[in-house]
Structures are given as structure tokens and as C-alpha cells.
Amino acid sequence: MTTEDDVPAPFTVKLSALRIRALDAPLTSVRASTARVVRRAQHVHIDSAALAALTRSLTTRQTQPLAWQELGWHYHADAETAGPLTCQYALVLDALNFCFWPTPGLEYEHLARGLRRALERDPTAFNAQALASVSPATVAGWVDCPSPPSPSHLSTSTPPTGPGPATGARGTSPPSSPASSPPSSFLPCLSERVRKVREVGHVLLQHFNGQAADLVRASGFSAVELVRLLSAFFPSFRDEALHQGEQVYFYKRAQILVADIWAAYGCRTDPPFPYAFRDMGELTMFADYRVPQILRGRGVLRYAPGLAERVDGREELPAGSEEEVEIRAATVQAVESMREVWRAGGKGEILSVELDWLLWQEGERYRDSLPPHHRTLSIFY
Numbered sequence: 001m002t003t004e005d006d007v008p009a010p011f012t013v014k015l016s017a018l019r020i021r022a023l024d025a026p027l028t029s030v031r032a033s034t035a036r037v038v039r040r041a042q043h044v045h046i047d048s049a050a051l052a053a054l055t056r057s058l059t060t061r062q063t064q065p066l067a068w069q070e071l072g073w074h075y076h077a078d079a080e081t082a083g084p085l086t087c088q089y090a091l092v093l094d095a096l097n098f099c100f101w102p103t104p105g106l107e108y109e110h111l112a113r114g115l116r117r118a119l120e121r122d123p124t125a126f127n128a129q130a131l132a133s134v135s136p137a138t139v140a141g142w143v144d145c146p147s148p149p150s151p152s153h154l155s156t157s158t159p160p161t162g163p164g165p166a167t168g169a170r171g172t173s174p175p176s177s178p179a180s181s182p183p184s185s186f187l188p189c190l191s192e193r194v195r196k197v198r199e200v201g202h203v204l205l206q207h208f209n210g211q212a213a214d215l216v217r218a219s220g221f222s223a224v225e226l227v228r229l230l231s232a233f234f235p236s237f238r239d240e241a242l243h244q245g246e247q248v249y250f251y252k253r254a255q256i257l258v259a260d261i262w263a264a265y266g267c268r269t270d271p272p273f274p275y276a277f278r279d280m281g282e283l284t285m286f287a288d289y290r291v292p293q294i295l296r297g298r299g300v301l302r303y304a305p306g307l308a309e310r311v312d313g314r315e316e317l318p319a320g321s322e323e324e325v326e327i328r329a330a331t332v333q334a335v336e337s338m339r340e341v342w343r344a345g346g347k348g349e350i351l352s353v354e355l356d357w358l359l360w361q362e363g364e365r366y367r368d369s370l371p372p373h374h375r376t377l378s379i380f381y
């Protein structure tokens, strides 16, 4: 199991040294590097006619993504009065926001709900000191699994025990039965998740007075700067890959954390209101495994026959493989193109973040009728 020496030794870079702006701010490199991948892609391509049709259907339906509070899963106080604890919750949530698929029925909402329950029971649960020495049993208990495992739900790639699917209807929260604390193997990649939480605790203690709120303040309430600080100080948020020898950036959990903090405090864009970010338009979508699933299901992403067969056969794609990187890069670029089509349709501006939320929630709603999503064991998404 995890030992202390798994946690990278704290480094003593002073915050001021980080004021030297990176030559290439991370988000421009996300757009530029994923565009390069798409230009050279062999396994995935974007169908522009289907992309335009999907975008038009989203604009005509005028669907709005459900907001942070409306989803009913997240810890939150009223956005106007929410204090630093909401920010600490979001950082822990998005340090763990990856790779639910190996356990059938496990969803993001079970993590969001379980962390909320932990914090409501003990407001000190996410203090940096507690995070820095968190135990595997504590992390395993942070998921809210409403139903015990039933053998029929366990597939070959599942750990020995795990719950069945949530019993709520798709798109609604599963009934909030008192959560049993799941067997430790319920949560996939448990050792890695413990390391990610301890890293957050150590880095907050070392550089940000133990407070996620201080990390946000250090960004000057700039989304771009906050992504940069996360990738600079928290190794587990450094979501990068190589494609044909060239570096590709995604920063999925760093970007989704900025968006979740923004949403949790009311999507304000008027600093110095706390947690109001003025440059949310700079964020790209968050390259996960649900959005490519809906984009492929709507004909926007087209996989080459070999790849389609492997994904539909639920074969794992190795992390960093050409196929995996091309799926993620094409997803980022497809959402960027959808944003342009949306704007050209005279419907004004939509942020990549807002398109992402719309597509993710659409993917959640229809995931049982869509072709399978790709399966990659990753700590990034």
C-alpha cells in the first residue's frame, strides 16, 4: 500500500518565482497541440457536417446545463455566502475526478455526494494536515454507493467486489440511501487516489497555508493563471502526453477544477467578487471519456475500423497510445469548432466550458443507448 515516500519531496520554489509568466500559457498550448494532433490523426477524424448538425440541434433546443447546485450532488453553501470550505471541497473532488468506469455503476456523482457527506459530517475532514496523511480506508469511504454489488454487474475488468448501477433513473440522483462504506476494492485505482489526496495536502501546507482559497487568490482570479499554478505545483494535475514525439497538453482536471470553483460560487466574472474569474473564455473543454462517447454517438467523431472494433469490444486503450491521444485531442478540437458554429449561427457567445457541460450532461443522459466509451486506465480523467 502507499507509503510516505510515494509523495514527491516538497520543493521550495517561492510563489514570486512563478510570477515569471510561462513562455506558452498552458491553454494556448492545449489548443495548438491538440490541433496539431488532429491534423495528423490516423485513427480519429471529425465529421464537420455532423458537428454542424449537433450544434444546431443544441442551439434550437436552448438546453441549459444543470448548475452546480441543481445537480444535487455537490457540497455547497449559497453561492453568495459560500466560504473557503467549498473551494477546499472542489480541490479534493477534482483531485479524485478520474477513472470511474472499471467499477460498473460507479459514477462521478457517487464521489461528489460521498465527499459532501464526509464534509457535512466533519468540517475538518479536508484540512490540509488530514489530507497529507489520509488513509486508504478513508478515501475508499468517500464514495456514496447506494446499492451493494450484485455478481451479474461485475465484468471481467472489475475489481473483485463493486456495487451494481445506481438505482436512480438516468439524469436524476440515485435515491439517497445511507451509504454503506464500500469494500476497499470498490474504488478503482485506490492507491493512486490516496497519493493524489496526500499530494494535495502536502502542497497546500507547503505553499498555500493549507488553503485551496489561498491557491485561488494567488492566481489573481485568472482562470489561465490558476491552471498554470495547478500544473506547476501539483504533479498529478499535469495532464500531458506525446503524439508522434510531440508534446500534447490537456490539463483536464486542472481546467475542470477552475470551472467547478467558478460554478460553485455562482459563475461570476466580476473580480474582486471572490472566486469570480474574468477569463473563463480561455478554458477548453475537459478531455474525459464521456464527451467523446456522445460526440461519436452523434457522428461527430469517426473512429477508423480497427479502433471502432476495439472500443466497441470494450478493449482497454493504453494511456498515451496514439488512439487514446487522438480521441482526446479530437474531442477538444470538436468542441472548439462547435463554439465557432454556435457563434456563426447568430446565437452569440458560448464558452467551451458551457458546451462541455451541455455535452457531458447529454452523454450522461443517453450513455446506456450510446456506443461504449473508450476505456483507458488513467489518473488524468
Ligand SMILES: Nc1nc2c(c(CN[C@H]3C=C[C@H](O)[C@@H]3O)cn2[C@@H]2O[C@H](COP(=O)(O)O)[C@@H](O)[C@H]2O)c(=O)[nH]1
Pocket: 065, 066, 067, 068, 071, 097, 098, 099, 100, 101, 106, 107, 108, 109, 256, 260, 263, 285, 286, 287, 288, 289, 290, 291, 356, 357, 360, 361, 364, 381
Ligand atoms: N468533460 C467533462 N467531464 C466530466 C464532467 C464531470 C462532472 N462535472 C459536472 C459537475 C458539475 C458541473 O456542472 C458538471 O456538470 C465529470 N466528468 C468526467 O466524466 C467522465 C465520466 O464520468 P461518469 O459518467 O460519472 O463515469 C470521467 O472522466 C469524469 O472525470 C464534466 O462536467 N465535463
